[in-house]
Amino acid sequence: KPDLAAKVVLKLKLAKPTPVVHALDNVSLSIRPGEVVGLVGESGCGKSTLGRAIAGITSPSQGHILWKGMDRSAMSKGEQHQFGLASQMIFQNPMAALNPRMTVEQLIWEAPRTHGLARSTERDAYVDRYLMLAGFDPAMKKRYPHQFSGGQRQRVNIARALAVQPKFLVCDESVAALDVSIQAQVINLFMELRDKLDLTYLFVSHDLGVVEHISDRVAIMYLGRIVEEAPVEEVFRRPNHPYTKALLAEVPRIEPGKRQFKPVDGELPSPINPPKGCHFHPRCPFAMDRCHMEVPVKKEIAPGHLSACHLNDE
Numbered sequence: 553k554p555d556l557a558a559k560v561v562l563k564l565k566l567a568k569p570t571p572v573v574h575a576l577d578n579v580s581l582s583i584r585p586g587e588v589v590g591l592v593g594e595s596g597c598g599k600s601t602l603g604r605a606i607a608g609i610t611s612p613s614q615g616h617i618l619w620k621g622m623d624r625s626a627m628s629k630g631e632q633h634q635f636g637l638a639s640q641m642i643f644q645n646p647m648a649a650l651n652p653r654m655t656v657e658q659l660i661w662e663a664p665r666t667h668g669l670a671r672s673t674e675r676d677a678y679v680d681r682y683l684m685l686a687g688f689d690p691a692m693k694k695r696y697p698h699q700f701s702g703g704q705r706q707r708v709n710i711a712r713a714l715a716v717q718p719k720f721l722v723c724d725e726s727v728a729a730l731d732v733s734i735q736a737q738v739i740n741l742f743m744e745l746r747d748k749l750d751l752t753y754l755f756v757s758h759d760l761g762v763v764e765h766i767s768d769r770v771a772i773m774y775l776g777r778i779v780e781e782a783p784v785e786e787v788f789r790r791p792n793h794p795y796t797k798a799l800l801a802e803v804p805r806i807e808p809g810k811r812q813f814k815p816v817d818g819e820l821p822s823p824i825n826p827p828k829g830c831h832f833h834p835r836c837p838f839a840m841d842r843c844h845m846e847v848p849v850k851k852e853i854a855p856g857h858l859s860a861c862h863l864n865d866e
């Protein structure tokens with residue numbers, strides 16, 4: 553269904569004013585229709601910035617975001633509006649995204665009403681439909697966000713995003729603030745919605761367990777660059793990049809069945825003055841002379857598996 557398909561291709565540099573921070577540096581990422589791409593990295597590595605740029609919330613200072621092959625900056629007002637509705641973002645903290653003075657019903661109806669997606673006579677059915685899709689009981693729609701738990705509020709938030717009939721969801725740490733049991737429910741909800749509504753996802757998370765569970769493909773970010781990209785089972789079974797390997801190092805299991813990952817040794821350097829060459833070299837146990845000067849380029853090391861590390865040339 554190419555007309556329904558979400559396709560985002562971008563190559564961009566995103567700069568913020570004084571001091572100049574290249575939050576993203578020559579990032580190139582394609583997301584195919586129906587795919588779930590997990591975007592992983594330590595906090596501060598640029599994941600959220602990339603997610604926001606792809607969702608159209610921020611614009612890159614250089615580079616392009618393509619949607620179904622169209623460059624977003626060259627779109628007409630109408631096309632930009634369509635793109636804005638088709639791509640929605642779901643944040644970590646649902647309370648911050650929900651106006652506390654509005655009831656659940658008002659929150660869900662606000663955008664469809666503004667954008668003329670349904671007539672006012674259809675309001676009840678429309679609101680109920682999207683609340684039910686998000687697993688929220690419509691009988692409670694006259695209440696306010698603060699009257700609900702974090703998990704229920706996130707469902708309201710999801711219903712609100714769905715109510716504008718998006719094709720592409722950027723989930724930025726969308727389950728990070730929830731209890732583990734609720735996390736699993738919300739992740740299952742995302743998966744159900746993908747099938748029911750033909751959705752495509754960019755799933756931004758620092759939680760590798762969540763990303764492994766939900767993603768088809770995974771991109772690993774380090775200081776504004778994507779250092780490795782591959783189908784999910786490749787990344788987890790045959791990680792190539794030393795940073796990915798460090799991220800995937802586990803601590804011995806204490807509780808059976810529960811994986812816990814070790815934090816990567818050393819600190820994430822400041823993006824204001826990132827290390828030259830391979831950004832990872834100060835923390836990399838395999839760093840060689842050339843790593844200090846030369847930026848490694850992404851190369852395909854197996855079908856669909858890209859990695860940016862000089863070791864692949866040795």
Ligand code: SF4
Pocket residue numbers: 793794795830831832833836837838839840843848860861862863
């Ligand atoms: Fe380590 Fe060099 Fe590879 Fe960077 S390019 S990850 S420093 S070996």
Ligand code: MG
Pocket residue numbers: 595596599600
């Ligand atoms: Mg973030």
